[in-house]
Amino acid sequence: xxxxxxxxxxxxxxxxxxxxxxxxxxxxxxxxxxxxxxxxxxxxxxxxxxxxxxxxxxxxxxxxxxxxxxxxxxxxxxxxxxxxxxxxxxxxxxxxxxxxxxxxxxxxxxxxxxxxxxxxxxxxxxxxxxxxxxxxxxxxxxxxxxxxxxxxxxxxxxxxxxxxxxxxxxxxxxxxxxxxxxxxxxxxxxxxxxxxxxxxxxxxxxxxxxxxxxxxxxxxxxxxxxxxxxxxxxxxxxxxxxxxxxxxxxxxxxxxxxxxxxxxxxxxxxxxxxxxxxxxxxxxxxxxxxxxxxxxxxxxxxxxxxxxxxxxxxxxxxxxxxxxxx
Amino acid sequence: xxxxxxxxxxxxxxxxxxxxxxxxxxxxxxxxxxxxxxxxxxxxxxxxxxxxxxxxxxxxxxxxxxxxxxxxxxxxxxxxxxxxxxxxxxxxxxxxxxxxxxxxxxxxxxxxxxxxxxxxxxxxxxxxxxxxxxxxxxxxxxxxxxxxxxxxxxxxxxxxxxxxxxxxxxxxxxxxxxxxxxxxxxxxxxxxxxxxxxxxxxxxxxxxxxxxxxxxxxxxxxxxxxxxxxxxxxxxxxxxxxxxxxxxxxxxxxxxxxxxxxxxxxxxxxxxxxxxxxxxxxxxxxxxxxxxxxxxxxxxxxxxxxxxxxxxxxxxxxxxxxxxxxxxxxxxxxxxxxxxxxxxxxxxxxxxxxxxxxxxxxxxxxxxxxxxxxxxxxxxxxxxxxxxxxxxxxxxxxxxxxxxxxxxxxxxxxxxxxxxxxxxxxxxxxxxxxxxxxxxxxxxxxxxxxxxxxxxxxxxxxxxxxxxxxxxxxxxxxxxxxxxxxxxxxxxxxxxxxxxxxxxxxxxxxxxxxxxxxxxxxxxxx
Numbered sequence: 001x002x003x004x005x006x007x008x009x010x011x012x013x014x015x016x017x018x019x020x021x022x023x024x025x026x027x028x029x030x031x032x033x034x035x036x037x038x039x040x041x042x043x044x045x046x047x048x049x050x051x052x053x054x055x056x057x058x059x060x061x062x063x064x065x066x067x068x069x070x071x072x073x074x075x076x077x078x079x080x081x082x083x084x085x086x087x088x089x090x091x092x093x094x095x096x097x098x099x100x101x102x103x104x105x106x107x108x109x110x111x112x113x114x115x116x117x118x119x120x121x122x123x124x125x126x127x128x129x130x131x132x133x134x135x136x137x138x139x140x141x142x143x144x145x146x147x148x149x150x151x152x153x154x155x156x157x158x159x160x161x162x163x164x165x166x167x168x169x170x171x172x173x174x175x176x177x178x179x180x181x182x183x184x185x186x187x188x189x190x191x192x193x194x195x196x197x198x199x200x201x202x203x204x205x206x207x208x209x210x211x212x213x214x215x216x217x218x219x220x221x222x223x224x225x226x227x228x229x230x231x232x233x234x235x236x237x238x239x240x241x242x243x244x245x246x247x248x249x250x251x252x253x254x255x256x257x258x259x260x261x262x263x264x265x266x267x268x269x270x271x272x273x274x275x276x277x278x279x280x281x282x283x284x285x286x287x288x289x290x291x292x293x294x295x296x297x298x299x300x301x302x303x304x305x306x307x308x309x310x311x312x313x314x315x316x317x318x319x320x321x322x323x324x325x326x
Numbered sequence: 327x328x329x330x331x332x333x334x335x336x337x338x339x340x341x342x343x344x345x346x347x348x349x350x351x352x353x354x355x356x357x358x359x360x361x362x363x364x365x366x367x368x369x370x371x372x373x374x375x376x377x378x379x380x381x382x383x384x385x386x387x388x389x390x391x392x393x394x395x396x397x398x399x400x401x402x403x404x405x406x407x408x409x410x411x412x413x414x415x416x417x418x419x420x421x422x423x424x425x426x427x428x429x430x431x432x433x434x435x436x437x438x439x440x441x442x443x444x445x446x447x448x449x450x451x452x453x454x455x456x457x458x459x460x461x462x463x464x465x466x467x468x469x470x471x472x473x474x475x476x477x478x479x480x481x482x483x484x485x486x487x488x489x490x491x492x493x494x495x496x497x498x499x500x501x502x503x504x505x506x507x508x509x510x511x512x513x514x515x516x517x518x519x520x521x522x523x524x525x526x527x528x529x530x531x532x533x534x535x536x537x538x539x540x541x542x543x544x545x546x547x548x549x550x551x552x553x554x555x556x557x558x559x560x561x562x563x564x565x566x567x568x569x570x571x572x573x574x575x576x577x578x579x580x581x582x583x584x585x586x587x588x589x590x591x592x593x594x595x596x597x598x599x600x601x602x603x604x605x606x607x608x609x610x611x612x613x614x615x616x617x618x619x620x621x622x623x624x625x626x627x628x629x630x631x632x633x634x635x636x637x638x639x640x641x642x643x644x645x646x647x648x649x650x651x652x653x654x655x656x657x658x659x660x661x662x663x664x665x666x667x668x669x670x671x672x673x674x675x676x677x678x679x680x681x682x683x684x685x686x687x688x689x690x691x692x693x694x695x696x697x698x699x700x701x702x703x704x705x706x707x708x709x710x711x712x713x714x715x716x717x718x719x720x721x722x723x724x725x726x727x728x729x730x731x732x733x734x735x736x737x738x739x740x741x742x743x744x745x746x747x748x749x750x751x752x753x754x755x756x757x758x759x760x761x762x763x764x765x766x767x768x769x770x771x772x773x774x775x776x777x778x779x780x781x782x783x784x785x786x787x788x789x790x791x792x793x794x795x796x797x798x799x800x801x802x803x804x805x806x807x808x809x810x811x812x813x814x815x816x817x818x819x820x821x822x823x824x825x826x827x828x829x830x831x832x833x834x835x836x837x838x839x840x841x842x843x844x845x846x847x848x849x850x851x852x
Contacts, residue, residue, distance in 0.1 A: 038734045047740055086377075086535075114537075170567060177575040186563070186572040275563045275572075277537060285373075285564075288730045 007311070014307030021303040022074070022296065026067050029292050036083050036290040074300065079108035080293035082286075108297035111282060116301070119271070119278030122194050122201070123263035127256065129202030134209035141210070142217025142248070143240065153214045157207035169200045169273040187275050197274045201267060205259050212255045216248040223247075250317050257313030264309075265302035365543070365557030366832070366845060369569045371583040371700060373562040374540070378532075379520045380505045381461040386753055386841060391540050391560050393842030395439075396505030397527030399430060399449070402757050404839035406604055409656035410757050412499075416444065416506055416527065420498060423484070425793040428494035430501065432481040436549045438508045439531045446477035451509035453485065464771065465503065465754075465761060467496035467790055492790045495798065496760070499658055503756035529553045529846035538562040553846045554834075564699070573598065573827055580832075582841060584825040585702050586643035598827050604647050605824040606654045606839040607753035608762070609701065610816040611694075611711065616776035617742035619681075619689055626814040628677035629747075630667035632718040638707045638819055645702040646820040652767075652810050654821045656839055658757040658795075659802035665811045674718045686719020693745035695725045697732035704749055707819075722747075738776035750774060751822060755840025759802065760790065767815055777815040785809050 037054045054060050058069060073080060085106040141153030173196060177185035185196050220226065221244050229239045264279065271280030279298060286294040372387040380392055399417035402410075412420070419431035436444040453475050457466035466473075472490030477483055487494045506527070511520040519525065524532040527549065530542035540560040544553035561578075563569050570588050572578035574597075584592070584600075592598045613620040613629070620626050639646050649655065650666040675685065683689050694715075696708040705726045712724040725745065727735070735744040754761035765771050768786045769778040785806040792798035826837055831851040836844040 035734060170571065173571045173575070178571065181575070184577060185575055186568055186577050187561070272565060273568060275565070275568050288728060290730060290734075 006315075010307075010311045010314070014304070014311070017307055018300060018303045019071075022071065022300055023067060025296055025299040026070065027063055029290075029295060030063055030066070036292055070296070077109070079112070079297035079300070081105040081107055082111060082294050083291045084289050085111065085291065085294070108293050111294060112279070112297055112301050115278050115282045118188060118194075118276065119264060119267060119280065121191075122198055122267060122271075122276065122278055123260055125194050125198035126201035126205065126263060127260060129198055130206045130209055130259075133202060134206045134213060138210040138213025139217055139240075139245070139248075141214040143221060145214075145218040145222075150214060150218075153210050157210045160203050160210075161207040163203060165200055165204050166269050166273055168203060169197070169270055172196055172200060173274070185274060188277050193274075193276070197267075197270045197276050200270050200273075201263060204270075205263070208255060208259065209252065212252055213248060216251045217244060220244050220247045246320065250321050253313055253317055253320070257309050261302075261306040261309050264305050363556065365541075365559050366555050366579040366848065367572075367577065368558060368560045368843070369563045369572055369578045369581045370560060371562075371564070371566065371569070373538070373564075374535075377521050378524050380507065380524075381456045381463050381465075382521070384463050387560075387562065389755070390841050390843065391542075392505050392524065392526070393528070393838070394530040394542055394558055394560070394845065395524040395526045395528045395532050396507075397436070397444070398503070398505060399432075399501035401838070402499065402502035402755070403836075404606060404656040404755075404757060406656060409660075410499075410658055412502060416449075417501060420501060422495055422498070422794070424494075426486055426488040426494050428485045428487070428497045430483040430485070432483065433549070434481055436527050437547060438525055438527055439545060440508070440510075440525050442508050442510055444506070444527055445480040446483045447480075447509045448506055449483045450475040450477055451512045452504060452507045455507070455512045456504060464765065465500065467492050467500075467760065467764075492787075493792055493794070493798065495792075495795045496758075496790060498795065499756045499758035503754065503758065503761070529844070530558050533557075548846065550846065555845050555848050558845055570827075573829065576829065580826060580828040580835065580843070582824070582826050583700075583702065584827055586645050586825075588827075589644050589825055592827055597830055599830045599832075601824075601826040601828070601837055602644060603824045603826075603837060603839055604654070604656060605753065605822045605841070606656055606755055607751045607822040607824075608649060608652065608654050608818045609646070609749070609751040609820055609822055610652075610774075610818050612748050612750060612774040612816045613814070614738075614742045614746050614748070614776055615815050616738065616778065617746075619683070619692075620746060622681050623813045624677045624681035625683065625689075626817075627667060627812075628674045628681065628718070629715060629720060630814045630817045631670045631674035631677065632715050632720065633711055633817065633819075634669035634714060635819055636669070637710055637714070641707045641710055642703050642820065644825060645823050647823050649818055649821040651807060652816070652818050653759045653762050654839075656757070657759045657762070659759045659799050659807070661803045661807065663807055663811045665808055667811065667814060667817065671718060678719065683719075686721065689719070689721055692720060692722045692747065693725055694722050694747040694749075695727060695732060695735055695745040696749040697729050698726050700729050701749075701751060701822075708749060737774055738772055742776055743774065748774065753822075753840050755838060755842055760786075763806065763810075764790065767810060775815045777813075779813060779815075782806075782809060782813060782815070 035050070037050050037057070037059060058066055070080070082105050137153050137156055141150040144150050173185040176182045176196060183196050184193050187193060226239060226244060229243055267278065267280040268284055270276070271278050272284055275281065279302070283295070283298050286298065370387040370390065372385065374388040374391065375383045375385050377383065380396065397416045400412045400414050400420065402412055405411070416433055416436065417430050418433050421429040423429050430449060432444070432446060432449065438444060454470050455461070456463070457468070457470040457473070459469045468490040472487065474486045474489065475483060476486070485494060485497050487496065507520065508525055511518065511525055514520065529545055529548045529550070530553070531545050533541040533543050538561050541557070542560070543557040544555060563572065566583070566585055566588065569578065569581040570584070570591070573581045589600065592600060611633070613626045615621055615626070635648070639648060650662045651660055653660055678684060678686060694708065694712060696704045698705045708724050708726065712722050715722045736748060736750060737743060752762050752766070764786050766773050766775060767777060767782050769783050772778065789798050789801040789806050792801050824841055828835060832848050833851070834848045
C-alpha cells in the first residue's frame with residue numbers, strides 16, 4: 001500500500017509540475033519576439049499570406065484557447081507536428097514561400113524518440129565517467145577531513161568547475177581526436193562518438209559529486225556507530241565500504257538524480273560543440289527556428305523525465321535507508 | 327505480495343526491456359573510423375529546406391547539393407581571367423537566332439537517374455514550370471506567359487521571347503544556373519516526386535536524407551565517364567569551430583565558409599589544402615527605401631559617403647575583396663563605376679544638409695540589423711559601419727541577431743521591412759546580372775530594399791530589352807549601373823571571397839564561384 005500511495009501522490013505532483021512547465025513554456029514562446037509563421041512561410045511571403053497561415057493554424061487565437069487545444073492533444077499522446085522540419089528529420093531553414101509542394105512535416109514525438117536515446121546514452125556514460133573521477137577523490141578526501149587528500153579534493157573540484165565546457169570540449173577534441181587520433185569527435189557514428197562529449201560533461205559534474213561525497217563521508221565517519229564498528233572487530237575497509245559508503249550514498253543518490261535530469265535537459269552546449277545529434281542539439285535548432293511544437297514537446301518530455309527520475313531516486317533512497325519517508 | 331524491493335526489481339527489469347527496444351545496440355559495436363575509400367564528406371554552414379523541388383528555394387546549401395546531382399545545360403566557371411566563359415554540358419550549342427529567339431542544341435544519349443532519357447521535353451518543362459509566378463525561386467526574366475518554348479525535334483529547343491518584349495539573350499547565362507528537371511517529375515505536380523527527392527543527370531545520385539546528412543552515391547552511367555568517388559555525404563554542421571575540428575581529425579573532407587582566423591590556423595598544415603575564390607556574392611547594406619528617412623535618395627547617398635569600405639576590408643581580411651558596383655566583378659557587365667559612393671565625410675554632410683538634416687539633426691532613431699553565425703565578421707564590420715555613421719550624426723543602433731531572427735526580418739513588407747538598414751549578401755551562380763539587379767531593384771520584385779522608382783524600372787527594362795548581349799553590356803554600364811550608384815537603394819560593401827578547406831590527400835575538386843562543386847573526378851593520394 002505504501003508503494004501505491006507513494007506512486008499516486010508523486011505522479012499527481014509530477015503531472016501538476018509538467019502542466020505548469022507546459023503552460024509556462026507555451027506562454028513564453030508566444031510573447032517573446034519572433035513570428036514562427038514568418039520563418040515557416042519565408043521572408044518573401046506577403047503579409048496577407050502570413051496572417052492567413054497563422055489564422056489557419058490557430059496562432060492568432062487567445063493563448064488560453066491555443067493552450068487548451070494543445071494540451072488536449074498532449075493527453076492523447078499527440079505532441080503535434082514540427083513547424084519546419086520535414087519527415088526525414090533534417091534541420092531546415094530558408095524556405096522562400098508557403099509553397100504547396102513542401103513535403104510532410106515531422107511528428108514531434110518521432111523527432112524526440114530518435115534523438116533521446118543518444119542523449120540518454122551520453123548522460124549515462126557521463127555519469128559513469130563522473131563517478132569514476134569523483135568517487136576515489138571524494139571518498140579519499142572524506143576519510144581525511146582537513147588533511148591534504150581533502151585539500152586535493154577541493155582543488156580538483158575548483159579546477160573542474162572553473163573550466164568552461166565549450167573550451168574544454170574544443171581542447172579535448174584537439175588533443176584526443178586531432179593530435180592523437182584516438183577518438184572521433186564530431187557527429188555520431190557509434191558508441192565511440194559518445195566518449196569525448198561524455199568526458200567533458202563528466203568533468204563538469206564531477207566537482208559537485210566530489211564535494212557531496214567529501215562532506216557526507218567525513219560526516220558519516222565521525223558518527224558513533226563507525227567508532228563502535230571498530231570495537232566490533234570490523235576491518236577498516238569493511239567499515240568504510242559496508243557502513244560508511246552505504247550511508248553516504250543517500251545524499252549522493254539524490255545529487256545524481258538531479259544531475260542526471262540536468263544532463264537530459266541541459267547538454268545544449270556540449271551537443272552543439274560536438275554536433276552530437278541528441279536532444280540538446282534538437283533543442284538549439286528548434287529555438288533558432290522558433291519551432292514552437294518541438295520546443296514544447298522537448299520541454300514536456302524532459303520535465304516528465306525529471307519527475308520520473310526523482311521518483312526512482314526517492315524509491316532507491318528508501319531501499320538504502322528504510323528510515324526515510326517521502 | 328508486492329513490496330518495495332520486489333517493486334524495484336520488477337521496475338528495473340521492465341525499464342531494461344524498454345531501453346533495449348529504444349537504444350540501438352549498434353551504438354556499442356559500431357566502428358569508430360572509416361577507411362580512405364569512404365564517400366567524401368562535405369560540411370555546410372547552412373541547413374536545407376524541406377522541399378527538394380529546385381524551384382522552391384534560393385537556399386545556397388541546397389543549391390550546392392543540386393550541383394552534385396542535377397545536370398545543367400552549361401556551366402559557368404566564372405574565373406576572374408575569363409568571367410563570362412561558358413562550358414557546354416547538356417547543351418552542345420547555344421545560338422541567338424535573332425533578338426527574340428534563342429536556340430539550344432542538346433546532347434544525345436543522356437539519361438536521368440531514374441532511367442528516363444533526357445530530351446528537349448525536359449528543358450521545355452523545366453523552363454515553363456520554373457517561370458510560373460508562384461515558384462519561390464524567381465530566376466526567369468519574365469513569367470511563363472512571357473515566352474514560348476518549342477521543340478522542333480527531341481534535341482533542339484527554341485525559346486521565343488517576342489510576347490514578353492525582352493531579349494532572348496536573357497536565357498543565355500541562365501542556362502548555367504537552371505538545373506534541368508525531368509518532365510515526368512514535373513508532370514506529377516505538387517506533392518509529387520519532384521518534392522520528395524532529387525532526380526537529375528549529374529555525377530551523383532540522390533540516395534536519402536538521413537537527419538542532417540544528404541547521402542549521394544556515384545552515378546554509374548554518368549555521361550562524362552566514370553565517377554572516381556564512391557559517394558558524397560553533405561551535412562549541415564552549424565558551428566564553424568566544429569566544422570574545422572572535423573576537417574582536422576579527418577571526419578570531414580571539405581568544409582566551407584571559413585572565418586579569416588581559421589584560415590590563419592590552417593595555413594602551413596600539411597594535411598589541409600585551402601581554396602580562396604572571388605565569389606559571385608556581394609555583401610550589401612540594404613536601405614529600407616519605402617520609409618523615412620531612407621525614402622530620400624539624398625539621405626541614402628549621405629549614409630553611403632559616411633562609410634569607409636577600406637576599413638571594412640581590413641576587418642574582413644581574406645574574406646572580402648574590393649568592389650565598386652552592385653554586382654560581383656565576375657558577373658556579366660561589371661565595370662568599376664566612376665560615381666560609386668566613396669568615403670567622403672564632407673560630401674556626406676553636404677547631402678545631409680541638403681536633405682534637411684544638417685549634422686544629422688532631425689533624423690529619427692535608426693536601427694541597423696545584422697546577423698551573426700553565417701557570414702564572416704558581420705558583427706565586427708557592423709560595429710565599424712555603426713561608428714562611422716554615428717560620427718556623421720546618424721543616430722544608429724546596431725542590432726545583431728541570430729540567423730533565424732535576422733532571416734525573419736530580412737525581406738521587404740508593406741510599409742517597409744523591419745529596421746532602417748539590414749545586412750545581407752546575394753549569391754546567384756551565373757554571370758547573369760539580373761539575378762541580382764532586377765531581383766532587388768525593380769518595383770515588381772524589390773526583395774529587401776523595397777524601392778519603387780520608375781527611373782530605375784525603366785533602366786532595368788531597357789537593359790533587359792536590349793537586342794543583343796553587346797548592346798546590353800553598353801546599357802548596363804552607361805545607364806542602369808550609374809543610375810543605381812546615384813540613387814543608392816543599397817550600398818554594395820565588398821565582394822565575398824569564398825574560402826574552402828579540404829584534406830590534402832584529395833585532388834581534382836573543382837569549386838565554382840557560387841560554392842557548387844564538381845567532385846566527379848576527385849582522386850585520392852592514398
